[in-house]
Amino acid sequence: MKYGWRGSEFYPEPAAFWLVHQSFLKLLRTLSTDRMIQLAVRVLQVALATIWCALAAGPIFGFAALKPVLVAQEVYASYCHHQDVLNGIMCPEQEFKLNAAFSYAALAASVGAFLASCAVDRYGSRICSGLGCVLLAVGSGALKGAVDSMEKVPAVDPIVFGLCALAVGGPFVLIGSLHSASLFARQSGQILALITGAADASSGVFAIYRYVYEHSYQYSLRQFFTLYLAVPAAIFISQFFMPAFYKVTLGRVRKVAEITGGGGYESIGNGDQELDVGEHEPQRASEDETTRLLSNSLNQDSYDEDEIDMTQAYSHANFSRNNRQQSHLNRTSTLNTVYKDPSEVSGVWGALHSVPASDQVKSLWFALLVVFAGVNTVLINYFIATMPSHYEKLLDSVAWANRLSHLFDIALPIGGIVAIPIVGIVLDNVPTKTMFGLLGLVSVLVAISGAVPSVFIAHVRVCLLVLFRPFLYTAISDYVAKVFGFDTFGLIYGTALLLSGLGNLFIPLLEYWRVSVFHLNPVPNTLIITIASFVSGLAFLLYLISQTRRIRRKQLEDEARNAPVQHMPGSPRCSSNGGCGDCVCNV
Missing domain, CATH: 1.20.1250.20 (MFS general substrate transporter like domains)
Incomplete structure (x- = not known):
């Protein structure tokens, strides 16, 4: 694999892939002279991320809908009596094998979430989504020929392998798409909710398949998963159009969402100020998006971009609120606007x-x-x-x-x-x-x-x-x-x-x-x-x-x-020359 240099930065991404992406971005820059066109491009990028999550983030959790189709197509039917197979009845042994396959796939989904969260922080969102596409394609290919290959290669269970590959690939697509929330900083919380909701809805892929299978046309596993191969292919192609997020960790995306509305905090910054990380110039991604969000509200000299910590900010706001000194009132008001206790x-x-x-x-x-x-x-x-x-x-x-x-x-x-x-x-x-x-x-x-x-x-x-x-x-x-x-x-x-x-x-x-x-x-x-x-x-x-x-x-x-220290009403005060042993004095 070749790697690319951009300026003084080294990015772990295939050079050819990067060149195609840069050529496409140059075309976009030529067309995107109008701000409305730029906005439309960002909206389209968020829409694509949402659609891909709805199709690929977690279809295996619709396994309850897929199981009757697998039984109808005689998956693991060799564990049942011949009469049960003719009657289309799922025997206990067959159900045990199917449920075990799903449990392994569910475990694989957890492993995939861990690996994807590490990959996206290190290699960026595009590489993460690309790996998800490969895994989804491998899983679809395994399930496509599951019925035939189970008899030819008994040592390898294509159902378990295919479901596990789909389960691991889904989190890579989802976590790679979460960074799209940073395209609209003030609406990042709502976009995260939208993408997460789409990921939950991905369990409906197999429900649609079951409905069509039972009420319209009985697509075989080979036919369905051949069609489903179009999903990872489309996601992979769309990565040339999607922004690349470098040095933007998953924690930072979550942090921006908390600050800008996803966690219930009030809006900050100007109405048209948006977080632009990794969209056009690579060096932009290295800037701290949170710092730029707070640039109109916080004193940059006091809070360096690498040192802003919400706990410290809250503690400072709490201290200032109780201090009651006029010199701190403006700072207290600003922090309480940004960080809602x-x-x-x-x-x-x-x-x-x-x-x-x-x-x-x-x-x-x-x-x-x-x-x-x-x-x-x-x-x-x-x-x-x-x-x-x-x-x-x-x-x-x-x-x-x-x-x-x-x-x-x-x-x-x-x-x-x-x-x-x-x-x-x-x-x-x-x-x-x-x-x-x-x-x-x-x-x-x-x-x-x-x-x-x-x-x-x-x-x-x-x-x-x-x-x-x-x-x-x-x-x-x-x-x-x-x-x-x-x-x-x-x-x-x-x-x-x-x-x-x-x-x-x-x-x-x-x-x-x-x-x-x-x-x-x-x-x-x-x-x-x-x-x-x-x-x-x-x-x-x-x-x-x-x-x-x-x-x-x-x-x-x-x-x-x-x-x-505050004086009680009517209490004697210390005089300037001392005295008054019972006084309450400022220290």
Whole structure:
């Protein structure tokens, strides 16, 4: 692979790729003499990023819709009796293999999120998205010939390999697209929500395939995934048009979103001031976008671009607010406009911002988050993998199980789109301990309702889960930013997803217990997951409550220590020549 030099900077990108990109940008500069055309180009770039995420960020989480199609096309049918295959019935052994394949793919998605968060910080968004395209193409190719190759190459399972490749490629496309939020700094929070919602909606790809397969034309796996190969090809080609983000870490994108509206802070800067990182000139990307956002509000001499820290800024604002000296009133007003007291809302802001990443991952803040996220990952993915058979046994009705399955196929992508705007408002106005307390409660309700043989409760459970899933993962992202800070955001967030994703390895074990030990009875596994959800949620909540109190107490102590001495009304004052032993004097 050749690498390219630009000026004095060395960029790890193929030289030919860069030359084509630069030629295209020169054409754009020629055409983009009008500001409206420049704006239209940026809007198109954000729209493309959103579309690609809706098609490729996480289609494997629509596995519940894909599974009936796989059964109809006799995937793993060799594990069933011949009569079951003729009748189109999914035998327990076949379902076990399919669910195991999904659990491995879900784990691979967690690994992909970690690798993508590292790749985008080091190599830039275009390389990250390009790797995602390659993985998506490999996965589509494997699944395209899955039915034929399973008989020819028994040592390699094309279903598992193909799903895992799709699962790893999705996060690369998603995380590479998140940087598009920086094209419009003041709207970066809304753009992040839009892209995240599109990623949740990507589970609908397989739902559409199932609908067409059952109601229109029965496309085979080979035909469908041949068509799907157009998606990674289109994403790869579009990278020549998309901006390159160099030296813009995932944490910085999250930081800009927090400042400019995504985290509930007030708008700053001029109305037409936008964050322009990495769009045309490479050197622009090396500038700190946050500094340029704050250039009209903060004194640059006091806050260097590499030293701006939200915790320090908040502490300074808090000190100035209590000082009451006229010389600090302007600075206090400015900082309160830019930084809306995050700790007063979240209660955990800045807990580990100044701590090295190696110590952050050793803390209970991180360990309890991973356990809580891991248990709920098992809850969600086990539901996705086993829902039809779960309710077929629990309700003793194949018809109701199929209806619930169709409802879930539709509700899962819609739930992500609906929940994203709501979760942003909730996270901005609800303390972190309260947020995770509610998530823990909903987690237990979703788990325990799986043991209730009621059609109404089953519908409520489906609706709760499709809303709970985006709330959970958005809350984890918000928690990492607030507790661990933006400097280590990509590393900590990726590591948390990776470790919590290891919980997916318990899904095959739970399936083995359900099939072999509990004789297809779903209630025992449901109770196991319920207990795990309750214990992990309670432990996490109690720790957050104790740490919130500790942080608040420290803040009060700091305020009292920095507060000026004030006279009581009517108290005697010290005279200029001393005296008055009972006076309250300024020190």
